[in-house]
Amino acid sequence: MVSSALRLDFSPYAPTLELLTFSEAEVEQITDVIRHTTIQFSELDKTEIRLDAVFNIETPADSYSAATSLRDSGLQLISLYGREGLCQEAFYPSQIKTAYVRSRNGIPFLSSSEITSLQPKIDNFLSQEYTQNLETLFLRKWDILLSRSGIIGDVGLATEAFLDKALSTDVIRLRADDPDTAGYIVAFLRSRYGRPQLIQIAYGSIISYIEPEYLKQVMIPDLHTIRRIEIGRSMCKAGELRDEANRLLDEADRLLHERLNLPYLKTIAPDTNASVETTINVSEWKGRLEGSFHAAVAIAAEKQLRSLPVEITTVGDTRVTREVRAITKFRKRVYVEKGGIPMLSSKQLFQIDPIDVKRLAKGAHTKDLSEIQLEENMIAVTRSGTIGRVQIIPAYMADWTASEHATRFLAALDMNAGYLYAWLASDYGYSLMTRHSYGSVILEVDKEMFSSVPIPLPDRIIRDEIGNLVLKANALRDEAWRKEQTAIGKLESLIAKEPFIRIKKEATNDTPSLRDVPFDPNAIPIWELAAQITASIPAEEWAKLPSDLAQNFDYYQNQRDDS
Numbered sequence: 001m002v003s004s005a006l007r008l009d010f011s012p013y014a015p016t017l018e019l020l021t022f023s024e025a026e027v028e029q030i031t032d033v034i035r036h037t038t039i040q041f042s043e044l045d046k047t048e049i050r051l052d053a054v055f056n057i058e059t060p061a062d063s064y065s066a067a068t069s070l071r072d073s074g075l076q077l078i079s080l081y082g083r084e085g086l087c088q089e090a091f092y093p094s095q096i097k098t099a100y101v102r103s104r105n106g107i108p109f110l111s112s113s114e115i116t117s118l119q120p121k122i123d124n125f126l127s128q129e130y131t132q133n134l135e136t137l138f139l140r141k142w143d144i145l146l147s148r149s150g151i152i153g154d155v156g157l158a159t160e161a162f163l164d165k166a167l168s169t170d171v172i173r174l175r176a177d178d179p180d181t182a183g184y185i186v187a188f189l190r191s192r193y194g195r196p197q198l199i200q201i202a203y204g205s206i207i208s209y210i211e212p213e214y215l216k217q218v219m220i221p222d223l224h225t226i227r228r229i230e231i232g233r234s235m236c237k238a239g240e241l242r243d244e245a246n247r248l249l250d251e252a253d254r255l256l257h258e259r260l261n262l263p264y265l266k267t268i269a270p271d272t273n274a275s276v277e278t279t280i281n282v283s284e285w286k287g288r289l290e291g292s293f294h295a296a297v298a299i300a301a302e303k304q305l306r307s308l309p310v311e312i313t314t315v316g317d318t319r320v321t322r323e324v325r326a327i328t329k330f331r332k333r334v335y336v337e338k339g340g341i342p343m344l345s346s347k348q349l350f351q352i353d354p355i356d357v358k359r360l361a362k363g364a365h366t367k368d369l370s371e372i373q374l375e376e377n378m379i380a381v382t383r384s385g386t387i388g389r390v391q392i393i394p395a396y397m398a399d400w401t402a403s404e405h406a407t408r409f410l411a412a413l414d415m416n417a418g419y420l421y422a423w424l425a426s427d428y429g430y431s432l433m434t435r436h437s438y439g440s441v442i443l444e445v446d447k448e449m450f451s452s453v454p455i456p457l458p459d460r461i462i463r464d465e466i467g468n469l470v471l472k473a474n475a476l477r478d479e480a481w482r483k484e485q486t487a488i489g490k491l492e493s494l495i496a497k498e499p500f501i502r503i504k505k506e507a508t509n510d511t512p513s514l515r516d517v518p519f520d521p522n523a524i525p526i527w528e529l530a531a532q533i534t535a536s537i538p539a540e541e542w543a544k545l546p547s548d549l550a551q552n553f554d555y556y557q558n559q560r561d562d563s
Contacts, residue, residue, distance in 0.1 A: 066196035070219055073495045078222040081174065081215035086185065086222070089175040090212035092148060093137055096169070099130035103266075107134065112170040115145040115156030116351045118391075118477065119246050126166055137166035142182040142236070144174040146189070149209045152202045153355050155189045157182065159239040161246060172212055183232030183239075187487045188220050190353055193495055221495060234487035241480035242352070248473035252422045252466050259462045262304060265427045269300040290438065298435040301428045302454070310458045315409070316451025320420065322412045326383075326447035327372060327404035334364035341365065343372075346382045346405040349391045353484070360401060372401040377417040377474065379409040381424060381433065383445045388434045390425040392417065392470060395478040407450055414460075418467030418474075423455050 070077055079085035100106070106125025114120040126134060139145075141163060145156035149170050156171075176182040188194040201214040223231075257264060288294070305312050316324055333343075340359030348354035365372070374380070376398045382389040384405050391406075409424070411417035423429045436449035457463075492498075 066193045066200075067219065070193055070221065070495060073221070073497065075221040075223070075495065077219040079216050080185070080218040080220050081212065085216060086181065086220060087144075087174050087176050087215075090172060090215050092172045092212065093133070093169045096132045096134075096136070099127040100124050101127045107131075108165040109137075110162070110165055110167045112147050112150075112154075112168045115147065115167075115171060116154045116353065118242065118350055118352055119249065120161065120165075122165070134166065137169070139163065139165070139167055139173065140175065142176070142179040144176065144182055144185050144189075146172040146174060146198070146210070146215075148172045148211070149207060151355075152208050152210055153195045153198050155186055155195075155198075156352075157186045157235065157239050159236075159243050161243045172210070172215075174212075174215065179236050180229045180232035183235030183487075184223075184228040184491075185220065185232075187231050187235050187484070187491050189218075190484075191488050191492050191495075193492065194218070194220070195355065221491075223494070227494070231487045231491050234483045238480035238483040238487075241476045241483070245473035245476040245480070248469045248476070249425075252418070252469040252473070253426055255466050255469065256422050256426055259466065260308060260310070260456055260458060262308075262428065265297055265301060265304075265431060268304065269297040292437060293435050295431070295435055297431045301431050305428070305454055305456060308456055310456050312454050312456050314451060315420075315424075315453045315455050316448075317455075319412055319457070320415050320455060321409055321451075323408070323410045324447050324451045325371065325408040325410065327407070333358075334361040335359060336361045341369075342400045344397075344400060344402045346380075346385070346389070346403060349380055349382075349402055349406060350389065352481075365401075369401070372404075374398055374400050374402055374408075375410070377411070377471065379411070379417065379421050379424065380406040381409065381450065383407045383450070385442055387437045387443055387445055388430045390421060390429070392421040392474050394474050394481065396481045407445075407447060409450075416460075416463050416467030416471075418470030419463040420455075420467070421470050422466050424453075429453070429455075 081087045081090045098109075100109075103122075103125045106127055108122040109124045109126050110120055110122065126137075128134060139158040139162050141158060141160060143158035143162075145158060145167070147154035147170065174185070176185060189198060197218045198210065201217055202208040202210050256262070313320060315321060336359050338359070340361055343358045343360050344354060348357060374393045374397050376393060376395045378393045380391045380393060380402060382405060409420060411420045424433065432453045433445065433450065436445050436452075437443040438445075
């Protein structure tokens with residue numbers, strides 16, 4: 001039997017070639033999969049002789065490519081970067097030898113994925129003494145941040161929160177002359193006309209890359225200054241709102257520790273990077289023999305909770321949550337290219353503006369919606385892979401969906417959802433959740449384990465004091481999102497020559513009908529007319545105006561009328 005198994009007696013496989021014929025429907029289906037494009041020979045010179053298919057086949061914006069749509073818009077275009085471009089500086093630091101240290105002695109270090117994070121997370125710290133050319137990793141406020149490898153198309157804006165932190169060399173820094181222009185560029189690059197151009201200039205087979213030099217080929221509308229300020233300022237304001245939201249979340253975390261008299265775990269628990277031995281009694285096994293369950297940090301957290309003069313219950317208590325929802329029925333998915341219901345991955349739940357969001361067919365998932373749909377102030381916690389990342393759902397995500405890799409927590413009616421988030425997102429909540437993780441290659445935590453996590457129940461006044469800060473932060477995130485989407489929508493409408501906002505106003509006797517007003521298609525746009533008028537006003541007259549006139553115009557107008 002053994003000799004038979006080892007016998008090398010076989011005939012090579014030689015398939016018979018046959019002439020294949022396809023119906024018209026099959027041909028259409030094949031051509032939908034095989035994307036193709038036609039380019040002119042003159043375009044090669046403009047693209048530095050790029051012949052790779054990814055470069056030549058652009059992601060379509062409607063039925064046209066982004067570049068074609070821009071040319072058809074009739075707007076004046078300018079290069080994003082270069083001597084004659086909108087920006088004259090674009091670079092990324094050269095690879096440097098980094099040395100990591102403990103947090104108390106180092107510089108916070110952000111990875112490239114954090115440029116689009118709702119709350120940038122710091123996992124590493126760099127040595128000031130042993131990291132070479134450390135100063136090249138720091139940012140200027142309002143730098144435009146572009147991921148240059150791996151996922152191409154992530155675009156961020158360096159707000160105040162990014163200062164005094166080092167950023168990965170995998171991010172291109174693009175610098176504009178002023179914040180409004182920087183915001184305008186971010187709005188464009190996140191639009192349906194900008195992102196495809198970034199993807200188009202990428203190169204590489206397995207891992208995609210872009211270089212600062214290639215940004216010269218990205219074209220952007222050279223809108224009038226007034227338009228650029230309007231769009232750019234909204235994007236900058238959105239960044240400031242998110243900074244304020246994150247400040248409130250940090251304040252809620254500080255208040256949680258202060259009101260409950262809980263020292264931060266890093267001050268009372270052994271260093272998690274060091275080898276630590278833990279001795280436990282048989283009565284403390286709780287049916288779990290894994291070392292992670294009996295980690296010294298988790299034991300220190302439990303011990304500290306037992307010393308509190310407040311009731312300690314579990315997350316699954318009906319006074320805390322009305323449901324801890326594990327996604328179990330959502331297995332077979334039907335996707336559509338346009339429309340549909342956005343479905344976020346567990347990673348996209350934490351991003352400002354996720355790209356490549358999959359969309360579920362509404363009709364195919366009607367029965368699943370009650371389980372998979374997100375709600376405002378619902379709390380989502382990652383349950384597999386990376387365990388214990390916590391997000392509170394802002395209003396704009398309501399009615400979206402998320403994958404089964406995030407367990408949902410719905411606060412009880414008498415429980416402040418913000419307090420529940422603050423506890424789960426704290427160092428105590430994290431250690432008490434992640435201790436339950438099991439598995440060899442991919443870690444998991446199930447619904448019952450999440451439900452068993454301890455949580456203190458202080459007076460309602462304290463819970464609301466902490467939780468209301470979180471809810472306010474969540475509202476600011478929603479406001480920031482809407483400001484950005486409005487700005488991007490206005491820009492896309494200008495390019496597509498589509499009306500963005502239709503204002504309906506009832507006519508009065510004193511208001512002439514629009515039918516009687518002649519329309520002149522060659523008339524000067526109002527913003528250009530305003531620019532011509534203001535240009536004739538001497539600088540000394542402008543200096544007499546209050547610096548906050550734009551924000552308080554109505555107030556000053558009333559002051560003038562009263563006088």
